[in-house]
Amino acid sequence: MDGRRFADMMMTVLSWAAALLLTGMVVAIIGFVVVRGYSVLSLDFLIEPPRDSMTRGGIMTPLVGTLQLVGVAMFFAIPVGVATGLYFAEYARDDMFTSILRLAIRSLAGVPSVVFGLFGLSLFVILLGFGPSLLAAALTLACLTLPLMVTASEQAFLAVPKDYRDASYALGASKWQTIRKVVLPAAAPTVITGIILSVGRVAGETAPIMFTGAAFFAPHIARSLFSEVMALPYHIYVLATAGTFIEETRPIQYGTVLVLLLLVLGICSGGIYMRSRLRRLMRR
Template identity: 65%
Template sequence: MSRKLVDRGASILLWTSAALLVLGLLSILAYLMTNGAESMSWEFITKPPRDNMTKGGISTPIIGTLQLVIVSMVFAIPVGVVTGIFFAEYATEGPFTTALRLCVRCLAGVPSVVYGLFGLSLFVVFLNFGSSLLSAGLTLACLSLPLIVTASETALLAVPQDFRLASYALGANKWQTVRKVVLPAALPTILTGAILSVGRVAGETAPIIFTGAAFFTPKVATSLFDEVMALPYHIMVLATAGTHIEQTRPIQYGTVLVLILLVMGVSSLGIILRARLRRNRR
């Protein structure tokens, strides 16, 4: 009887926590929709800012944010997955491997502004990339690496050992086993880590302030060495550094709403892709 009561109590607690989380998210969305609804229009999505960013739309920051996400993930996903493969399949347990894992875990807790200063020192100054899309994208890639590495290693370790033994029994070597058996089985979970990284990268402000975000530029970046506007920095500019803060208040809420919907949309696409990969694996 006591076990049933504990089980029921735990279930109620978990469902209540989930309901409160969903309620909080819906409350935030409702608040943003209420305050930013007057700004939402096709022109707002497709036109660049104008008149000291008090009119027009946010197409340039939207495209800039997508460019930053793409550049960062192009670098972060391959490096993160390869590092996860090393930890899970090739590294031997010892002080060196333990120290490397500890460094990766510690990097996950480093404040984003520290990554911004690191990117400023390495990419902007030392490598002479300047304040650019490339510098900002590489900085965001460094920011997202710990999550991707951890997710990849965890996913690979979760693949049953029987999969590897069956592959070895058929004559495959270690790399063939990792590439054709283990990695495809772990791919849905690895994709989950990448999705979470995209959400964090799209919403970061501090790293890109130092490395590539422009206060205002009317044109979309056409080169890796151009500066870009980004939605998080654009929101901060409108709320704190603009000359017509009260006048742009609806634009601020509309921009925040677009950013949240953009992150949710990208995450939804990733979830759909992950579900398809799982179905195909079965």
């Protein structure tokens, strides 16, 4: 066997091994969580609040809290993110100012989430005086997800064929009429996919909410934007490291991990499925 063929074979084996290792790890993580957590999973687990220092009961409060956080975060992030994406795709001129803005947003995407947490603490909790609350935590999550949202919607708008715009302008449409009647509807499916993927990301974040509004324990679900909330990721952190009866809460902890994992995986694979379907539709 000559050297080239040998190198070829080695690389094939290596890349297979790498792919196999990665797949194995994912399967191991999910398998581990399923094995440890599935025994506590039941409808009651989802609809009962934690009881007896969290050693019994379910996860209704953190589950609802996570949904509330995601909902409020998206309420702020979607309009701002989509509008900024629209600005970059349709209005921004190709100059220095735009490059700097773009660079800023790209860099924001690389900022560690705990830094967003500290930023949220100083801006929303302290400076604006919201206190640790649903509102402050959701706004922090909204900031975290903005770069993703902006980039995703910008790409979606840029992907709308120029042919559509030409046809619209040639019929005497103004720029805003063209955007509203042609560009937005054509880009909507892709924008929505981007939003779904951001939701998946936001639902699983811990660091941005732990200083800004996630509660160690709350007796009931938040009824106001200014109450603290329990949230699944932080609940897991509490059960695993900071509870009073760590051994007793272990099964509940894994059950919670399983629910969070299913929630995030479900949302993300929904988004990915939608994206691939849309890509197929577009190609037709």
